[in-house]
Amino acid sequence: MPKNTEHTLSGTTPRRRPKPEVLEIGGHKLKPSTLMMGHGYDPMLSEGALKPPIFLTSTFVFENAAAGKRHFEGVTGKRPGGAEGLVYSRFNGPDQEILEDRLGIWEDAEDALSFSSGMSAIATLLLSLVRPGDVIVHSAPLYAATETLIARILGRFGVSWLDFPAGATPEEIETVIAAAKAKGRVALIYLESPANPTNALVDVQAVRDVRDRLFAGEDEKPPIAIDNTFLGPLWSKPLRHGAELVVYSLTKYAGGHSDLVAGGVVGAKALLDPVRAMRNTIGTITDPNTAWMLLRSLETLELRMSRAGENAAKVCEWLRGQPQVDRVGYLGFLQPGSRQADIYQRHCDGAGSTFSLYLKGGEREAFAFLDALRIAKLAVSLGGTETLASHPAGMTHLSVPEERKRALDIGDNLVRISIGIEDPDDLIADFEQALRAIG
Numbered sequence: 001m002p003k004n005t006e007h008t009l010s011g012t013t014p015r016r017r018p019k020p021e022v023l024e025i026g027g028h029k030l031k032p033s034t035l036m037m038g039h040g041y042d043p044m045l046s047e048g049a050l051k052p053p054i055f056l057t058s059t060f061v062f063e064n065a066a067a068g069k070r071h072f073e074g075v076t077g078k079r080p081g082g083a084e085g086l087v088y089s090r091f092n093g094p095d096q097e098i099l100e101d102r103l104g105i106w107e108d109a110e111d112a113l114s115f116s117s118g119m120s121a122i123a124t125l126l127l128s129l130v131r132p133g134d135v136i137v138h139s140a141p142l143y144a145a146t147e148t149l150i151a152r153i154l155g156r157f158g159v160s161w162l163d164f165p166a167g168a169t170p171e172e173i174e175t176v177i178a179a180a181k182a183k184g185r186v187a188l189i190y191l192e193s194p195a196n197p198t199n200a201l202v203d204v205q206a207v208r209d210v211r212d213r214l215f216a217g218e219d220e221k222p223p224i225a226i227d228n229t230f231l232g233p234l235w236s237k238p239l240r241h242g243a244e245l246v247v248y249s250l251t252k253y254a255g256g257h258s259d260l261v262a263g264g265v266v267g268a269k270a271l272l273d274p275v276r277a278m279r280n281t282i283g284t285i286t287d288p289n290t291a292w293m294l295l296r297s298l299e300t301l302e303l304r305m306s307r308a309g310e311n312a313a314k315v316c317e318w319l320r321g322q323p324q325v326d327r328v329g330y331l332g333f334l335q336p337g338s339r340q341a342d343i344y345q346r347h348c349d350g351a352g353s354t355f356s357l358y359l360k361g362g363e364r365e366a367f368a369f370l371d372a373l374r375i376a377k378l379a380v381s382l383g384g385t386e387t388l389a390s391h392p393a394g395m396t397h398l399s400v401p402e403e404r405k406r407a408l409d410i411g412d413n414l415v416r417i418s419i420g421i422e423d424p425d426d427l428i429a430d431f432e433q434a435l436r437a438i439g
């Protein structure tokens, strides 16, 4: 359904009739990259504008009093089915609704929600699920702010957690989930795959099997959520492997131009309804301008991610042959026959474009390399059109205790790289001169 029905500029009866959406042609289902150009938007409802306008408005006019009441019944959950139209911009707007329709397409998700940042998506999701005394089970490590949120912030409200390492075996996963179940109500199982910066993949299917087995016959099963920022939505589609809620920092590959901050959650409508209600309450939705920028970004998502992935494969292949390089932690180089390679085979369609470069030496060598880069920019974040490089031990993971840094293999010689869509030979030329500059 085109989502701008409420916003025709021509009053209560649209001047031009909406056109039916085309989702398939003669039984041939259209692909996400095709649908990104028009899905969820009908130009005829916005004066023929090819592209959706940015709807800058805080509130929406009701057709009549009864329609206003009906809208509120939907928003507040008094009537099942949700909002029929738009009410107020803290709840939703046309640009955000089009964005949400398109986000869901990539993973064949029933529903999707957009947020003001990846962290506000995660926080809203967690707040909608946890109660005092609950236990959260999570894979480790997680994005640092997510760990802070779970351990330090939710911890203040009597929520505890148990974790298993990202690369855990089904047996290890079972031990931890069973221990959590013995401890209290398990609010959710929260995963992040691949883990940063270890690149360890979580066996989502194993987590699902264990969850289903341990909670068989119970009224309430903890939902399985996963942060798919590093590989999604192109290279990993976790809903297919047993996850039920997929979380994104859209700031990264989805936004893709390092010019916005946003988040998303996709999954089944029944699971997203309480998250939407929490978002309505606390106002963590993305703004219309950012939603519009994301619509533009999604049109080139497949092109950008494909090119970045091809570039990364070339760069990593070149890097691993260099004398200054100790090893390259890249998903394309998993040991054939290993458990990680098995998970990769089952869960991933590509190795991504973010990897760990372990140089020979320590901080001096890593800094010399980073300071010599001329194309790649020295910045945290990932998934943009441009190549970025950073030093986890001295930057993103600076406050991680030494012991845990060692366990996670975050040495002073580690450089984290996110490859962009530049010419791959130019990138290799840049890395070549920077490696030589180490001396």
Ligand SMILES: *Cc1c(COP(=O)(O)O)cnc(C)c1O
Residues within 6 Å of the ligand: 117, 118, 119, 120, 143, 192, 227, 229, 230, 248, 249, 250, 251, 252, 261, 262, 263
């Ligand atoms: C960046 C990131 C986040 C947080 O997203 P923001 O948009 O910065 O709030 C969460 N998870 C992962 C894996 C990330 O890379």
